[in-house]
Amino acid sequence: MKIRKANLNDAEGIAKVHVDSWRTTYRNILPDHFLQSLSYDQRTDIWKTNFSHKNNYIYVAENNEGEIIGFGTCGKREKNxxxxxGDLTSIYLxxxxxxxxxxKQLLMQLFNQFKELNFNSVFVEVLEDNKTRYFYEYYGAELLKSEKINIAGTELNLxxxxxxxxxNVLAKF
Incomplete structure (x- = not known):
């Protein structure tokens, strides 16, 4: 397994992981019709746009065959x-x-990026029903607040x- 900085040529591989991981991660959380409507082509276009944002840091995880099996992103949201x-904006596998x-390796890479950017603290948003929140808690994330959001007609707790x-986080690696 290898973690590396992503580039524009990775957009299609990232999009495939994005769609496939949403379909498994959010099964029984978001409506099936919504998850099935996710498109590799649409997500590829979104990722190509994401690469144009200079404050977007994108890393991919590759398996031994060089296939993208996961990704992580960070930066600073406009609302922050x-x-x-900074903001950990995604980790999907x-x-x-x-x-x-x-x-864990993606999280470490993202936190090294935060350190390089001289950030002192990091925020992450996660759906309450997403078990990834326990991963973040394990690495020391503290709950600040919960808010209601709506995705695909479903009210959820963010x-x-x-x-x-x-x-402190980097010391855990």
């Missing part, structure tokens, strides 16, 4: 007004690679977590 802070340490000390 906290000085010296194909289901068969979950629990293999790949997510949890906002924060890591208040990047060095």
């Amino acid at each position: 007004k906290v000085e010296h802070s 194909l289901e068969e690679y979950q629990g293999t340490g790949t997510g 949890l906002v977590y924060a890591w208040k000390d990047i060095d």
Whole structure:
């Protein structure tokens, strides 16, 4: 397994992981018709646009055959007004690679990026029913608040977590 900085040529592979992981991660959370309507082509276009944003940091995980099996992204959301802070915006893995340490390696890479950007704290948003929140909690994320959101006609609880000390997180690796 290899973690590396992504490039525009990775957009299609990232899109495939994005769609496939949403279909497994959000099964029984979001409506099936919504998950089945997700499109590789549409997500590829979105990812090509994501690469054009200079404050978007995108990393991919590859298996031994060089196939993209996961990705992680970070930066600073426009709505984040906290000085010296950033946002972990996503970590997604194909289901068969979950629990293999790949997510941990992506998280470490993202936190090294935060350190390089001189951020002191990091926020992450995760759906309450998404078991990934336990992964974030394990690495020290503290729950700040919960808010209601609507995705595909379904009301969900969005949890906002924060890591208040990047060095504490990096020390866990």
